[in-house]
Amino acid sequence: MKRKLDLPLTITLSALALFVFIxxxxxxxxxxxxxxxxxxxxxxxxxxxREEEFFYxxxxxxxxxxxxxxxxxxxxxxxxxxxxxSKSTIRPFVDGISLLPLVIPVVAFAVGAQISFxxxxxxxxxxxxxxxxxxxxxxxxxxxxIGLNSIPLKTLTEAARSAGANWWRTIITVIIPVxxxxxxxxxxxxxxxxxxxxxxxxxxxxxxxxxxxTFVAQENILGAIAISMMSLIIPFLVLTAVTLVSPERSxxxxx
Amino acid sequence: MTPNVIEGGAPSRGRASLTSFLKNxxxxxxxxxxxxxxxxxxxxxxxxxxxxxxxxxxxxxxFRTTMQEPxxxxxxxxxxxxxxxxxxxxxxxxxxxxxxxxxxxxxLRRTISVMSGVLANTGGVPLAFMFYAALGIQGxxxxxxxxxxWDIYAGRFSLATFLGxxxxxxxxxxxxMVIVFSPAIVALRREWSEAARNLGASQLNYWIKIGxxxxxxxxxxxxxxxxxxxxxxxxxxxxLTIGDIALTPLQIGGLLDGNVSxxxxxxxxxxxxxxxxxxxxxxxxxxxxxxxxxxxxKQ
Numbered sequence: 001m002k003r004k005l006d007l008p009l010t011i012t013l014s015a016l017a018l019f020v021f022i023x024x025x026x027x028x029x030x031x032x033x034x035x036x037x038x039x040x041x042x043x044x045x046x047x048x049x050r051e052e053e054f055f056y057x058x059x060x061x062x063x064x065x066x067x068x069x070x071x072x073x074x075x076x077x078x079x080x081x082x083x084x085x086s087k088s089t090i091r092p093f094v095d096g097i098s099l100l101p102l103v104i105p106v107v108a109f110a111v112g113a114q115i116s117f118x119x120x121x122x123x124x125x126x127x128x129x130x131x132x133x134x135x136x137x138x139x140x141x142x143x144x145x146i147g148l149n150s151i152p153l154k155t156l157t158e159a160a161r162s163a164g165a166n167w168w169r170t171i172i173t174v175i176i177p178v179x180x181x182x183x184x185x186x187x188x189x190x191x192x193x194x195x196x197x198x199x200x201x202x203x204x205x206x207x208x209x210x211x212x213x214t215f216v217a218q219e220n221i222l223g224a225i226a227i228s229m230m231s232l233i234i235p236f237l238v239l240t241a242v243t244l245v246s247p248e249r250s251x252x253x254x255x
Numbered sequence: 256m257t258p259n260v261i262e263g264g265a266p267s268r269g270r271a272s273l274t275s276f277l278k279n280x281x282x283x284x285x286x287x288x289x290x291x292x293x294x295x296x297x298x299x300x301x302x303x304x305x306x307x308x309x310x311x312x313x314x315x316x317x318f319r320t321t322m323q324e325p326x327x328x329x330x331x332x333x334x335x336x337x338x339x340x341x342x343x344x345x346x347x348x349x350x351x352x353x354x355x356x357x358x359x360x361x362x363l364r365r366t367i368s369v370m371s372g373v374l375a376n377t378g379g380v381p382l383a384f385m386f387y388a389a390l391g392i393q394g395x396x397x398x399x400x401x402x403x404x405w406d407i408y409a410g411r412f413s414l415a416t417f418l419g420x421x422x423x424x425x426x427x428x429x430x431x432m433v434i435v436f437s438p439a440i441v442a443l444r445r446e447w448s449e450a451a452r453n454l455g456a457s458q459l460n461y462w463i464k465i466g467x468x469x470x471x472x473x474x475x476x477x478x479x480x481x482x483x484x485x486x487x488x489x490x491x492x493x494x495l496t497i498g499d500i501a502l503t504p505l506q507i508g509g510l511l512d513g514n515v516s517x518x519x520x521x522x523x524x525x526x527x528x529x530x531x532x533x534x535x536x537x538x539x540x541x542x543x544x545x546x547x548x549x550x551x552x553k554q
Contacts, residue, residue, distance in 0.1 A: 012354040015347075016429075020374065023385035023426065026395040030388045071289070079286040088279050097290055102480075103538040104298060105487030107504040108527035111511055112297030115304055115524070130293045137290070192372060198379045198490040199504075203511055214380045214494070225388070228381035232373065239369045 024232070031226040044226035053212060054227070060125075061209035065194035067129035072140055072190045076133075077183060078168075080141070081175050084148045085157055098141040101134050109135075110203035125206055132194040139193070140186045147182020188242050192235050298531075305524035317525035320517075326526060329503040332417065334533065336502070337486030340424040345478045348432025349470075355433070356440040368437070371430035378427060379490030386414055386423045386495075415496045423491060428481050435480055439473035439548065476544035479537040487534060503530055 034041040048054055083091045101109070113131060114122075121127050156178060160170040176183060198210040207215075213231060217224035280287075308314040320326065355367050377385075389396045392408055400407055413419055443466065451461040489504040498505065503526055510523035517523075 006358050009354045009358045012351050016351055019426075019429065020370070022396055023389040026388035027381075027385040029395060030384075075285050075289060079283050082282045086278070086282075088283070090280055090283060094283055094286070097287075097295070099542055101294060102483070102542070103531065103535045105483075105489075105504065105527075105530045105534050107487060107489050107507045108301065108530050109294075109297065111507060111523055111527045112301035113293075114511065116297040116300040127293075130289060133289065134294045137294075188369075189372070192376060196376050196378075202490075203508060210379065217380055217384075224380065225384045228384050231381055232377060235376075236370065236373045239373065240366065 024229075027225055028229055031222060031229050033222060035222070044220075044222045045230070047220070047223050048216075048227050048230070051216075051223075057207070057209040057212045060207075061195055064125065064128050064132070064208065065191050067126070068132040068136065068194040069187050069190050071129060071133045072136070072186060073183075076137075076140060077144065077176065077186075078171050080144050080148060081153075081171055084153055095141075099138045102138045106135065106199040107203065110200045113200070114204060122204075128197075128201065128204075128206060128208075129194070131200055131204075132197055133190070135197065135200065136190040136193045139189045143185045143189060144179070144182050147179040147185070150182075151178050184242060188239050192239060195235055196231070301524050302528055304521050305528045307521050309520050317519050317521050318529070320519055320522055321525050321529050325501045326503070326506060326522075329501040329506045329526075330529065330533070332501055333486050333503045333530075336417065336421060336424060337482040337484075337537075339421055340428045340485040341478050341481035343421070344425050344428035344432050344481055345474065348429050349436050349474055349477070351429075352433045352436045353440050356437050357443075367433070371433045374430035375427050375434055378488065378494075380494045382423060382426060382491050383414075383494035386419075386426070390414060390419075390422070415499055417500055420492060420495060420500065423495060424485050424488065427488075427491075428485060431481055431484055432477055435477040436473060439470055442548075443469065472544045473548050476541045476548070479541040479544075483534045483537045483541075486537070487530065 031044050032040045032042065034043045079094075082088075083094060109131075113127075117127065153175070156174055157170055160174040165173065196210055197208075201208050202211045202214070209231065213224055213227050216227060305317055306313055306315070308316060321330075355364060359367070386394075388394055390407070391397065391414060397407055414423065447465055448461050451465055456464070487504055489508060492500070492502050492505055493508060496502075496505070498509075507523050507526050507530070510517060510526070519525075
């Protein structure tokens with residue numbers, strides 16, 4: 001790739017940067033104001049992390065997202081690998097229903113969820129990871145699908161099987177490492193979506209980090225802006241770390 | 256519900272023996288169970304209940320009410336904001352995706368894709384704050400514009416109006432366009448433009464005869480997805496407006512929370528079903544086009 005200054009690309013990036021950063025930096029400027037003293041400081045951020053609920057909700061949202069990722073890894077990855085390998089006639093069906101959540105507006109889904117589950121499901125916050133899993137499914141499914149399509153799955157599995165590995169071992173030690181970047185992508189999408197999910201969570205009356213921000217906004221607006229900034233920056237850093245650490249392997253096969 | 260579901264009839268052929276059923280379906284059962292219980296069941300129940308009167312008898316009254324005020328304007332406004340925000344974001348997003356994917360170095364493309372992912376998911380209170388900070392009455396950009404002689408608050412503008420909401424929606428619609436349109440750009444092969452040039456085509460010729468016709472279906476598909484996204488957005492509208500614009504997602508939220516009461520208990524469910532139908536008109540063609548273009552995009 002040439003590194004010469006590319007005019008159209010530079011213009012595009014500058015326009016995008018203005019569009020993205022003007023609102024973001026404006027909010028940042030508000031979040032570092034210190035009205036009592038005048039001038040700027042990190043007071044609001046310090047206030048936020050000293051709030052007891054701050055870490056409570058970060059941890060809560062974090063583990064809910066982690067459970068969603070776990071469901072994806074335990075259920076979705078092996079099932080899709082199997083669907084790609086076997087000549088199962090249900091694959092078109094699974095393809096279809098996995099993309100279906102895209103059709104359903106989250107608000108409508110929330111209403112459906114509210115009137116459907118028995119109390120013992122509605123009473124546990126563990127219903128959320130399963131619902132988040134459904135919301136992330138179309139994206140997770142497609143990312144994995146592209147990854148699985150781009151490798152010689154059959155050859156790899158036959159080699160592993162003839163070398164004596166059983167199914168599980170084949171999936172864990174052979175397939176997953178090969179489709180690592182697709183799995184990383186899937187995990188990133190699922191994690192980010194679960195961490196930031198607001199609509200379904202609030203309509204089902206659960207409290208997580210994103211809904212807590214709304215609550216804080218009613219009592220300390222600058223503090224809430226500070227928390228909002230963190231809620232944007234944290235997923236960004238986590239996702240950047242995840243994607244940059246993952247090996248340079250383009251699933252699109254483009255060099 | 257959709258043509259996709261009908262394909263589910265296929266496995267019944269394999270019922271001949273238990274073993275073939277086990278081989279064919281069993282490994283997918285955990286996934287199907289989760290999808291079935293946490294997705295198909297609530298949606299099925301939603302549709303069922305939307306046809307129920309307060310006395311649990313069959314009725315179409317809930318749907319009749321969805322077509323009356325204020326729910327009628329709710330749908331009109333929601334469709335309008337979906338269409339406008341998609342129409343405004345689609346072309347700039349597509350062009351940005353083109354320059355980034357075709358000319359950007361790998362590291363840049365990755366960073367942009369992560370950023371787009373985060374930005375496309377921003378919404379609600381954090382997004383409302385950003386725009387109040389920039390374009391609110393005390394906003395930074397408002398002050399800058401005022402300094403240059405343009406007082407955006409001279410007229411009736413506010414972020415809680417339709418126009419205000421539209422501007423805010425672009426903040427997640429544009430990154431969404433970059434995300435959904437990029438794969439089509441990636442799949443455009445360099446060989447094609449080289450071949451066209453070798454055969455004597457100009458740059459313009461290449462775009463008119465090859466580039467645009469190839470990208471057009473994906474462009475329309477992305478537009479449809481953006482429409483669905485703008486049409487159903489709840490969190491941002493909820494944070495920015497205080498019920499001054501009728502929007503279906505907010506009306507459903509209000510009914511669900513019991514903030515708003517209606518004579519018909521199941522009105523919210525009927526509104527939800529109508530939303531699903533409208534959204535399906537956009538998303539199903541999107542999925543169909545995606546599937547078709549996936550054929551030539553496969554390498």
